[in-house]
Amino acid sequence: MSFHSMWAELLPVGRSSASGGYRRFAWTGADAECRAWFEDQARTRGLACETDRNGNQWAWLGDPAAGDAVVTGSHLDSVPDGGAFDGPLGVVSAFAALDELRRRGARFARPLAIVNFGDEEGARFGLACVGSRLTAGALTVEDAHRLTDGDGITLPEAMEAAGYDPEAIGPDPERLARVGAYVELHVEQGRALDLTGDAVGVASAIWPHGRWRFDFRGEANHAGTTRLADRSDPMMSYAETVLAARREAELAGAVATFGKIAVEPNGVNAIPSLVRGWLDSRAADQHSLDTVVTGIEKAAREYAAAHGVDLDVVRESFTPVVEFDHALRDELARVLGKDTGLTVPVLGTGAGHDAGILSARVPTAMLFVRNPTGVSHSPAESAAEDDCVAGVLALADVLEGLACT
Structure with missing residues (x-):
């Protein structure tokens, strides 16, 4: 054949x-x-x-x-x-x-x-x-x-x-x-x-490459009645982290991608209680990869703190x-x-x-x-x-x- x-x-x-x-x-x-x-x-x-x-x-x-x-x-x-x-x-x-x-x-x-x-x-x-x-x-x-x-x-x-x-x-x-x-x-x-x-x-x-899970935990609430100043919106922190990933990757000559996301309760008229995003990052050498991921996590924690959101970061897989x-x-x-x-x-x-x-x-x-x-x-x-x-x-x-x- x-x-x-x-x-x-x-x-x-x-x-x-x-x-x-x-x-x-x-x-x-x-x-x-x-x-x-x-x-x-x-x-x-x-x-x-x-x-x-x-x-x-x-x-x-x-x-x-x-x-x-x-x-x-x-x-x-x-x-x-x-x-x-x-x-x-x-x-x-x-x-x-x-x-x-x-x-x-x-x-x-x-x-x-x-x-x-x-x-x-x-x-x-x-x-x-x-x-x-x-x-x-x-x-x-x-x-x-x-x-x-x-x-x-x-x-x-x-x-x-x-x-x-x-x-x-x-x-x-x-x-x-x-x-x-x-x-x-x-x-x-x-x-x-x-x-x-x-x-x-x-x-x-x-x-070298790996996958990291970022869990942003906020407070679910009504999208129409909750003042912007009263929100603990994990989507905001997640969105800013996505942009930070692009910046860090460009600085290091590497790549970083948030390509998968899960949202709870996932309603159009609800502020999320949880936004879970998966980061995939790769670089030509270990030092560059460490620099990128460390920079992304540092930025994510700053954004989470600014929005009153908790953040857990878990490395799910890694290949040197x-x-x-x-x-x-x-x-x-x-x-x-x-x-x-x-x-x-x-x-x-x-x-x-x-x-x-x-x-x-x-x-x-x-x-x-x-x-x-x-x-x-x-x-x-x-x-x-x-x-x-x-x-x-x-x-x-x-x-x-x-x-x-």
Whole structure:
């Protein structure tokens, strides 16, 4: 099956007719359809497909127990109304790259696996990379069991409803010990390649990043009868904090985003009693990130005090800077540039990935495919057909260099 036919087959799954974006959330019907698609692709190619204790899918060529395997893939879930390429491009390209290697008559000297990591985006339970975090021991079983979606459904309840055993989740060092290298292909979430005119690039590092919850607590009251001077309005403090986040990020050359908000009682004619906002912030280095978040929190506390509002700030997740394995990164750049003699772009990214989580346990690297608009986490996310094919061929070249004789 060609890249194009696989892409066309997966494209409708979980797509919203209203927004044109995707709602492939963990342990939902759309997620189950994606998993079935993955199993079908593995079976069609004669690969042994299994789902590990944390809900990640693996399709194996060769004996997994042999060790030193080369693994590639990504994820199939999405953010709310996300684009088609973030995640699925890496999985579809992995199957297509295997097809290309077989077409070339490549002889495999190491086991090869294609993986679909579960719940990478964290759209349902609020924590990114749950499947890979559990596998790598970066998320405890206790903390995973506490994860809850917007409807109050816990992660164990969702897994059980989908037919999986939540009591089995946890670190999987034996599985990771089989992996000699992990290479993830991903659409670029930015415009660096578009600006250089390159179809494919190699990742150098993932910026440190985290998510913080700001709870502004005021006093609910009538919107029409309460004097402005008598209000303890948490929305005012929240709004001013959003503006402060933009200022602090600009000063540090970083990014900071309040992209999610919950309001109580959420009435048009009611002053809120609670405004809960989630901050996502990322920077090229730890010092810059600390400066941004500290500045935002300091401003938020000043605004809250001025409006008679209480404020709690909770760090919900954090990932330090990830330097991809230098030897593997350099090998990717060498392989991709050997036929042309051209220098392959090596670039950092502010987006988190399963490769970043796994890097603490196994050598990891990433390939990026050009995104002409730089838009991601949106239905407008895109990549040209020729660039997608270039990505497949680049991944095939890399896998051939790592896994074949």
